[in-house]
Amino acid sequence: MSVPDLFKPLTLLHGPEMRNRFMMAPLTSQQSEHDGIASQFDQLWIQQLAQSGYALIQTSAATVEAGGIAFERQLGIHSDDHLPGLARMATSIREGGALSAVQLHHAGHRATPQWGGIQSPASGKTVSGVKAITTEEVERIRDSFIAAAKRAESAGFDGVSVHGAFGWILSEFLSPNLNDRTDKYGGSLENRARLTIEVIEGIRRACGPDFQIGWRLSIERYGLRLEELREITADIFDRELIDYLDLALWDSAQVVREGTFKGKTLLSVFTELTRKGVRLGAAGKIYSGQRAAELLNEGCDFVLIARAGILQRDFPLQVKANPIYESPKMPVTAEYLRQGGLSERFIETMRGWQTFVRPGSL
Numbered sequence: 478m479s480v481p482d483l484f485k486p487l488t489l490l491h492g493p494e495m496r497n498r499f500m501m502a503p504l505t506s507q508q509s510e511h512d513g514i515a516s517q518f519d520q521l522w523i524q525q526l527a528q529s530g531y532a533l534i535q536t537s538a539a540t541v542e543a544g545g546i547a548f549e550r551q552l553g554i555h556s557d558d559h560l561p562g563l564a565r566m567a568t569s570i571r572e573g574g575a576l577s578a579v580q581l582h583h584a585g586h587r588a589t590p591q592w593g594g595i596q597s598p599a600s601g602k603t604v605s606g607v608k609a610i611t612t613e614e615v616e617r618i619r620d621s622f623i624a625a626a627k628r629a630e631s632a633g634f635d636g637v638s639v640h641g642a643f644g645w646i647l648s649e650f651l652s653p654n655l656n657d658r659t660d661k662y663g664g665s666l667e668n669r670a671r672l673t674i675e676v677i678e679g680i681r682r683a684c685g686p687d688f689q690i691g692w693r694l695s696i697e698r699y700g701l702r703l704e705e706l707r708e709i710t711a712d713i714f715d716r717e718l719i720d721y722l723d724l725a726l727w728d729s730a731q732v733v734r735e736g737t738f739k740g741k742t743l744l745s746v747f748t749e750l751t752r753k754g755v756r757l758g759a760a761g762k763i764y765s766g767q768r769a770a771e772l773l774n775e776g777c778d779f780v781l782i783a784r785a786g787i788l789q790r791d792f793p794l795q796v797k798a799n800p801i802y803e804s805p806k807m808p809v810t811a812e813y814l815r816q817g818g819l820s821e822r823f824i825e826t827m828r829g830w831q832t833f834v835r836p837g838s839l
Protein backbone atom coordinates (compact mmCIF):
# COMPACT_ATOMS: atom_id res chain seq x y z
CA MET A 478 0.00 0.00 0.00
CA SER A 479 1.11 3.52 -0.65
CA VAL A 480 0.09 7.08 0.16
CA PRO A 481 -3.03 7.10 -2.11
CA ASP A 482 -4.39 4.17 -0.06
CA LEU A 483 -4.61 6.52 2.92
CA PHE A 484 -7.43 8.27 1.08
CA LYS A 485 -9.63 5.19 0.67
CA PRO A 486 -12.75 5.08 2.87
CA LEU A 487 -13.10 2.70 5.79
CA THR A 488 -16.37 1.24 7.02
CA LEU A 489 -17.01 0.86 10.75
CA LEU A 490 -19.32 -1.63 12.44
CA HIS A 491 -21.75 1.14 13.37
CA GLY A 492 -22.73 4.40 11.74
CA PRO A 493 -21.14 6.21 8.82
CA GLU A 494 -17.82 5.24 7.26
CA MET A 495 -14.55 7.12 7.65
CA ARG A 496 -13.82 9.02 4.44
CA ASN A 497 -10.09 8.23 4.67
CA ARG A 498 -7.54 6.72 7.07
CA PHE A 499 -6.61 9.81 9.10
CA MET A 500 -7.93 10.17 12.63
CA MET A 501 -7.15 13.18 14.81
CA ALA A 502 -5.81 11.89 18.13
CA PRO A 503 -7.13 13.31 21.40
CA LEU A 504 -5.11 16.35 22.45
CA THR A 505 -5.61 18.04 25.81
CA SER A 506 -4.96 21.67 25.01
CA GLN A 507 -5.96 23.01 28.46
CA GLN A 508 -7.88 25.89 26.97
CA SER A 509 -11.42 25.17 28.24
CA GLU A 510 -13.11 27.28 30.92
CA HIS A 511 -12.32 26.25 34.49
CA ASP A 512 -15.67 24.45 34.78
CA GLY A 513 -14.96 22.34 31.67
CA ILE A 514 -17.17 24.34 29.32
CA ALA A 515 -15.66 24.52 25.83
CA SER A 516 -14.12 27.98 25.35
CA GLN A 517 -13.92 30.10 22.23
CA PHE A 518 -10.38 28.74 21.86
CA ASP A 519 -11.63 25.14 21.90
CA GLN A 520 -14.21 26.06 19.27
CA LEU A 521 -11.63 27.74 17.07
CA TRP A 522 -9.28 24.76 17.30
CA ILE A 523 -12.08 22.33 16.41
CA GLN A 524 -13.21 24.56 13.53
CA GLN A 525 -9.67 24.53 12.16
CA LEU A 526 -9.41 20.75 12.48
CA ALA A 527 -12.83 20.31 10.89
CA GLN A 528 -11.54 21.90 7.71
CA SER A 529 -8.31 19.87 7.70
CA GLY A 530 -9.29 16.68 5.91
CA TYR A 531 -9.43 14.19 8.80
CA ALA A 532 -11.92 11.32 8.63
CA LEU A 533 -12.61 11.33 12.37
CA ILE A 534 -11.75 13.89 15.00
CA GLN A 535 -11.47 12.98 18.68
CA THR A 536 -11.87 15.77 21.21
CA SER A 537 -9.39 16.19 24.03
CA ALA A 538 -9.92 14.02 27.11
CA ALA A 539 -13.23 15.11 28.64
CA THR A 540 -14.01 14.50 32.32
CA VAL A 541 -16.94 12.12 32.95
CA GLU A 542 -17.10 13.34 36.57
CA ALA A 543 -15.96 16.66 38.04
CA GLY A 544 -13.77 14.72 40.49
CA GLY A 545 -12.09 12.79 37.65
CA ILE A 546 -10.14 15.83 36.45
CA ALA A 547 -6.38 15.63 35.83
CA PHE A 548 -5.52 18.92 34.14
CA GLU A 549 -6.24 22.59 34.61
CA ARG A 550 -8.79 23.84 32.06
CA GLN A 551 -9.68 20.33 30.95
CA LEU A 552 -12.75 19.84 28.76
CA GLY A 553 -15.79 18.47 30.62
CA ILE A 554 -18.72 16.25 29.71
CA HIS A 555 -19.97 15.53 33.23
CA SER A 556 -22.82 18.03 33.27
CA ASP A 557 -25.61 19.14 30.95
CA ASP A 558 -24.07 22.63 31.23
CA HIS A 559 -21.39 21.32 28.87
CA LEU A 560 -23.92 20.43 26.19
CA PRO A 561 -24.20 23.70 24.23
CA GLY A 562 -20.42 23.97 23.78
CA LEU A 563 -20.11 20.31 22.86
CA ALA A 564 -22.98 20.61 20.40
CA ARG A 565 -21.19 23.49 18.66
CA MET A 566 -18.07 21.36 18.36
CA ALA A 567 -20.03 18.43 16.92
CA THR A 568 -21.70 20.72 14.40
CA SER A 569 -18.40 22.24 13.26
CA ILE A 570 -16.92 18.79 12.73
CA ARG A 571 -19.95 17.53 10.82
CA GLU A 572 -19.95 20.63 8.61
CA GLY A 573 -16.33 19.90 7.71
CA GLY A 574 -17.28 16.37 6.63
CA ALA A 575 -15.56 14.38 9.39
CA LEU A 576 -16.92 12.01 12.02
CA SER A 577 -16.60 13.05 15.64
CA ALA A 578 -15.91 11.37 18.98
CA VAL A 579 -15.57 12.70 22.51
CA GLN A 580 -12.75 11.09 24.46
CA LEU A 581 -14.22 9.98 27.80
CA HIS A 582 -11.81 10.30 30.68
CA HIS A 583 -11.59 9.75 34.42
CA ALA A 584 -8.19 10.20 36.03
CA GLY A 585 -8.67 7.62 38.83
CA HIS A 586 -5.74 7.70 41.25
CA ARG A 587 -4.15 10.43 39.14
CA ALA A 588 -6.97 12.97 39.66
CA THR A 589 -5.56 16.34 40.69
CA PRO A 590 -7.02 17.86 43.89
CA GLN A 591 -5.71 21.29 42.89
CA TRP A 592 -8.26 21.36 40.03
CA GLY A 593 -11.09 19.73 41.98
CA GLY A 594 -9.99 16.15 41.39
CA ILE A 595 -10.83 13.45 43.91
CA GLN A 596 -8.16 10.78 43.91
CA SER A 597 -9.96 7.49 43.29
CA PRO A 598 -7.45 4.65 43.43
CA ALA A 599 -8.23 1.01 42.70
CA SER A 600 -5.93 0.07 45.58
CA GLY A 601 -5.32 1.51 49.07
CA LYS A 602 -1.58 1.29 48.47
CA THR A 603 -1.26 3.62 45.47
CA VAL A 604 -1.79 7.07 47.01
CA SER A 605 -0.60 7.51 50.55
CA GLY A 606 -3.49 8.22 52.92
CA VAL A 607 -6.20 7.54 50.29
CA LYS A 608 -8.37 4.42 50.56
CA ALA A 609 -9.32 2.29 47.58
CA ILE A 610 -12.69 3.25 46.13
CA THR A 611 -15.58 0.99 47.13
CA THR A 612 -17.41 -1.33 44.73
CA GLU A 613 -20.34 1.14 44.73
CA GLU A 614 -17.97 3.96 43.76
CA VAL A 615 -16.54 1.87 40.91
CA GLU A 616 -20.08 1.29 39.66
CA ARG A 617 -20.90 4.98 39.96
CA ILE A 618 -17.84 5.87 37.85
CA ARG A 619 -18.84 3.22 35.30
CA ASP A 620 -22.28 4.79 35.10
CA SER A 621 -20.73 8.25 34.71
CA PHE A 622 -18.87 7.02 31.61
CA ILE A 623 -22.16 5.74 30.21
CA ALA A 624 -24.05 8.95 31.08
CA ALA A 625 -21.28 10.97 29.42
CA ALA A 626 -21.58 8.87 26.25
CA LYS A 627 -25.30 9.61 26.17
CA ARG A 628 -24.51 13.29 26.57
CA ALA A 629 -22.07 13.07 23.65
CA GLU A 630 -24.79 11.45 21.58
CA SER A 631 -27.32 14.13 22.43
CA ALA A 632 -24.74 16.83 21.60
CA GLY A 633 -24.57 15.33 18.09
CA PHE A 634 -21.30 13.40 18.22
CA ASP A 635 -21.01 10.26 16.09
CA GLY A 636 -19.43 8.40 18.97
CA VAL A 637 -17.04 8.33 21.89
CA SER A 638 -13.56 7.04 22.48
CA VAL A 639 -13.16 5.36 25.85
CA HIS A 640 -9.85 6.41 27.40
CA GLY A 641 -8.20 3.21 28.56
CA ALA A 642 -4.60 4.44 28.34
CA PHE A 643 -1.82 6.04 30.39
CA GLY A 644 -2.73 4.78 33.86
CA TRP A 645 -6.03 6.67 34.01
CA ILE A 646 -8.82 4.78 35.71
CA LEU A 647 -9.58 2.04 33.16
CA SER A 648 -5.91 1.35 32.55
CA GLU A 649 -5.29 1.50 36.32
CA PHE A 650 -7.86 -1.22 36.92
CA LEU A 651 -6.23 -3.40 34.24
CA SER A 652 -2.86 -3.18 35.96
CA PRO A 653 -1.97 -5.93 38.45
CA ASN A 654 0.45 -3.46 40.09
CA LEU A 655 -2.20 -0.80 40.72
CA ASN A 656 -5.20 -3.03 41.35
CA ASP A 657 -5.10 -5.39 44.33
CA ARG A 658 -8.87 -5.46 44.90
CA THR A 659 -10.69 -8.49 46.18
CA ASP A 660 -14.14 -7.57 44.79
CA LYS A 661 -15.39 -8.41 41.29
CA TYR A 662 -13.19 -5.61 39.83
CA GLY A 663 -9.88 -7.09 41.02
CA GLY A 664 -7.87 -10.29 41.03
CA SER A 665 -8.17 -12.29 37.82
CA LEU A 666 -7.60 -10.67 34.44
CA GLU A 667 -11.31 -11.04 33.74
CA ASN A 668 -12.10 -9.10 36.91
CA ARG A 669 -9.52 -6.37 36.25
CA ALA A 670 -10.95 -5.90 32.74
CA ARG A 671 -14.54 -5.86 34.05
CA LEU A 672 -14.73 -2.07 34.46
CA THR A 673 -13.59 -1.50 30.86
CA ILE A 674 -15.98 -4.11 29.48
CA GLU A 675 -18.92 -2.84 31.54
CA VAL A 676 -18.28 0.71 30.36
CA ILE A 677 -18.17 -0.37 26.71
CA GLU A 678 -21.17 -2.68 26.95
CA GLY A 679 -23.14 -0.09 28.92
CA ILE A 680 -22.50 2.56 26.26
CA ARG A 681 -23.53 0.13 23.52
CA ARG A 682 -26.82 -0.54 25.33
CA ALA A 683 -27.52 3.10 26.23
CA CYS A 684 -26.79 4.69 22.84
CA GLY A 685 -28.34 4.27 19.41
CA PRO A 686 -27.43 1.61 16.82
CA ASP A 687 -25.26 4.03 14.78
CA PHE A 688 -23.25 5.27 17.75
CA GLN A 689 -19.53 4.51 17.38
CA ILE A 690 -17.30 3.32 20.21
CA GLY A 691 -13.53 3.53 20.17
CA TRP A 692 -11.19 2.27 22.87
CA ARG A 693 -7.79 3.82 23.50
CA LEU A 694 -5.21 1.49 24.94
CA SER A 695 -1.60 2.08 25.95
CA ILE A 696 0.82 -0.70 26.75
CA GLU A 697 3.85 0.81 28.38
CA ARG A 698 4.32 1.71 32.08
CA TYR A 699 1.84 1.50 34.98
CA GLY A 700 2.62 -2.19 35.46
CA LEU A 701 0.54 -3.17 32.43
CA ARG A 702 1.33 -6.61 30.99
CA LEU A 703 1.50 -6.96 27.26
CA GLU A 704 0.36 -10.60 27.24
CA GLU A 705 -2.72 -9.66 29.29
CA LEU A 706 -3.61 -6.64 27.17
CA ARG A 707 -3.34 -8.81 24.09
CA GLU A 708 -5.72 -11.33 25.62
CA ILE A 709 -8.32 -8.70 26.54
CA THR A 710 -8.05 -7.12 23.11
CA ALA A 711 -8.50 -10.50 21.41
CA ASP A 712 -11.71 -10.97 23.39
CA ILE A 713 -12.97 -7.47 22.58
CA PHE A 714 -12.25 -8.07 18.88
CA ASP A 715 -13.86 -11.49 18.95
CA ARG A 716 -17.04 -10.11 20.52
CA GLU A 717 -16.95 -7.01 18.27
CA LEU A 718 -17.57 -4.82 21.30
CA ILE A 719 -16.01 -1.71 19.76
CA ASP A 720 -15.77 -0.02 16.36
CA TYR A 721 -12.08 0.79 16.59
CA LEU A 722 -9.04 0.24 18.76
CA ASP A 723 -6.74 3.24 19.06
CA LEU A 724 -3.31 2.01 20.15
CA ALA A 725 -1.64 4.85 21.98
CA LEU A 726 2.04 4.17 21.31
CA TRP A 727 4.64 6.85 21.84
CA ASP A 728 6.54 5.42 18.90
CA SER A 729 4.63 3.31 16.40
CA ALA A 730 7.90 1.49 15.60
CA GLN A 731 8.59 0.52 19.24
CA VAL A 732 10.00 -2.97 19.66
CA VAL A 733 9.11 -5.24 22.62
CA ARG A 734 12.13 -5.51 24.94
CA GLU A 735 11.28 -8.60 27.00
CA GLY A 736 8.89 -11.50 27.45
CA THR A 737 6.98 -13.67 25.00
CA PHE A 738 6.99 -11.10 22.20
CA LYS A 739 10.58 -9.87 22.55
CA GLY A 740 11.93 -8.48 19.28
CA LYS A 741 8.55 -7.93 17.62
CA THR A 742 7.03 -4.50 17.23
CA LEU A 743 4.42 -3.67 19.88
CA LEU A 744 2.08 -2.90 17.03
CA SER A 745 2.43 -6.35 15.44
CA VAL A 746 1.38 -8.01 18.71
CA PHE A 747 -2.05 -6.47 18.10
CA THR A 748 -2.27 -6.36 14.29
CA GLU A 749 -1.74 -10.14 14.22
CA LEU A 750 -4.94 -10.74 16.18
CA THR A 751 -8.10 -11.66 14.30
CA ARG A 752 -10.08 -8.47 14.53
CA LYS A 753 -13.34 -9.43 12.78
CA GLY A 754 -15.11 -6.15 11.91
CA VAL A 755 -13.18 -4.01 14.40
CA ARG A 756 -10.73 -1.47 12.97
CA LEU A 757 -7.27 -0.85 14.39
CA GLY A 758 -5.18 2.30 14.32
CA ALA A 759 -2.02 3.50 16.03
CA ALA A 760 -0.45 6.77 17.11
CA GLY A 761 3.22 7.50 17.70
CA LYS A 762 5.63 9.69 15.74
CA ILE A 763 3.69 9.70 12.49
CA TYR A 764 5.30 12.73 10.92
CA SER A 765 5.09 12.01 7.20
CA GLY A 766 2.78 10.64 4.54
CA GLN A 767 5.28 7.84 3.93
CA ARG A 768 5.24 6.73 7.57
CA ALA A 769 1.45 6.79 7.61
CA ALA A 770 1.35 4.58 4.50
CA GLU A 771 3.93 2.20 5.99
CA LEU A 772 1.60 1.66 8.94
CA LEU A 773 -1.14 0.47 6.59
CA ASN A 774 1.38 -2.09 5.34
CA GLU A 775 2.11 -3.08 8.93
CA GLY A 776 -1.56 -3.95 9.38
CA CYS A 777 -3.21 -0.73 10.59
CA ASP A 778 -6.58 0.25 9.13
CA PHE A 779 -6.00 3.91 9.97
CA VAL A 780 -3.47 6.20 11.65
CA LEU A 781 -3.76 8.72 14.48
CA ILE A 782 -2.13 12.08 14.05
CA ALA A 783 -1.20 14.07 17.18
CA ARG A 784 1.87 16.34 17.30
CA ALA A 785 2.08 16.50 13.49
CA GLY A 786 -1.41 17.99 13.55
CA ILE A 787 -0.39 20.69 16.02
CA LEU A 788 2.62 21.56 13.87
CA GLN A 789 0.48 21.72 10.74
CA ARG A 790 -3.29 21.56 11.28
CA ASP A 791 -4.20 20.13 7.88
CA PHE A 792 -1.73 17.23 7.84
CA PRO A 793 -4.09 15.01 5.73
CA LEU A 794 -4.55 17.73 3.10
CA GLN A 795 -0.79 18.31 2.99
CA VAL A 796 -0.19 14.59 2.39
CA LYS A 797 -2.86 14.52 -0.28
CA ALA A 798 -1.23 17.43 -2.11
CA ASN A 799 2.28 16.06 -1.62
CA PRO A 800 2.83 12.35 -0.92
CA ILE A 801 6.36 13.03 0.36
CA TYR A 802 5.14 15.66 2.83
CA GLU A 803 7.05 15.74 6.13
CA SER A 804 6.14 17.64 9.30
CA PRO A 805 8.25 20.64 10.26
CA LYS A 806 11.06 19.62 12.59
CA MET A 807 10.64 20.24 16.31
CA PRO A 808 11.27 22.39 18.26
CA VAL A 809 9.37 25.21 16.61
CA THR A 810 9.01 28.77 17.82
CA ALA A 811 5.93 30.02 19.65
CA GLU A 812 5.47 32.52 16.83
CA TYR A 813 5.32 29.70 14.29
CA LEU A 814 2.48 28.07 16.27
CA ARG A 815 0.71 31.43 16.66
CA GLN A 816 0.90 32.03 12.91
CA GLY A 817 -0.64 28.59 12.43
CA GLY A 818 -3.62 29.68 14.53
CA LEU A 819 -2.81 28.13 17.91
CA SER A 820 -4.18 30.06 20.91
CA GLU A 821 -1.87 31.47 23.59
CA ARG A 822 -3.31 28.94 26.06
CA PHE A 823 -2.51 26.04 23.76
CA ILE A 824 0.99 27.42 23.12
CA GLU A 825 1.51 27.60 26.90
CA THR A 826 0.46 23.93 27.15
CA MET A 827 2.91 23.00 24.40
CA ARG A 828 5.75 24.77 26.25
CA GLY A 829 5.32 21.99 28.83
CA TRP A 830 6.15 19.35 26.19
CA GLN A 831 9.90 19.05 26.09
CA THR A 832 11.39 19.61 22.66
CA PHE A 833 8.19 20.97 21.10
CA VAL A 834 8.51 24.75 21.56
CA ARG A 835 11.97 26.26 21.30
CA PRO A 836 12.86 27.37 24.86
CA GLY A 837 12.66 31.13 25.27
CA SER A 838 10.91 31.70 21.92
CA LEU A 839 8.20 34.35 22.04
Ligand SMILES: Cc1cc2nc3c(=O)[nH]c(=O)nc-3n(C[C@H](O)[C@H](O)[C@H](O)COP(=O)(O)O)c2cc1C
Nearest residue numbers: 502503504505537538725760761762763782783784
Ligand atom coordinates in the same frame (compact mmCIF):
# COMPACT_ATOMS: atom_id res chain seq x y z
C1 LIG B 1 -0.34 18.26 23.84
C2 LIG B 1 -0.77 16.83 23.89
C3 LIG B 1 -1.95 16.51 24.51
C4 LIG B 1 -2.39 15.18 24.56
N1 LIG B 1 -3.62 14.89 25.11
C5 LIG B 1 -4.08 13.64 25.10
C6 LIG B 1 -5.40 13.35 25.55
O1 LIG B 1 -6.18 14.22 25.93
N2 LIG B 1 -5.79 12.06 25.54
C7 LIG B 1 -4.98 11.05 25.08
O2 LIG B 1 -5.40 9.89 25.08
N3 LIG B 1 -3.75 11.30 24.60
C8 LIG B 1 -3.31 12.56 24.58
N4 LIG B 1 -2.06 12.83 24.04
C9 LIG B 1 -1.31 11.75 23.36
C10 LIG B 1 -1.55 11.82 21.85
O3 LIG B 1 -2.93 11.62 21.53
C11 LIG B 1 -0.69 10.80 21.08
O4 LIG B 1 -1.08 9.49 21.44
C12 LIG B 1 0.80 10.97 21.35
O5 LIG B 1 1.14 12.36 21.31
C13 LIG B 1 1.67 10.22 20.34
O6 LIG B 1 1.41 10.66 19.03
P1 LIG B 1 2.40 11.70 18.25
O7 LIG B 1 3.77 11.08 18.30
O8 LIG B 1 1.82 11.77 16.86
O9 LIG B 1 2.36 13.00 18.98
C14 LIG B 1 -1.60 14.15 24.00
C15 LIG B 1 -0.40 14.48 23.38
C16 LIG B 1 0.02 15.79 23.30
C17 LIG B 1 1.30 16.12 22.57
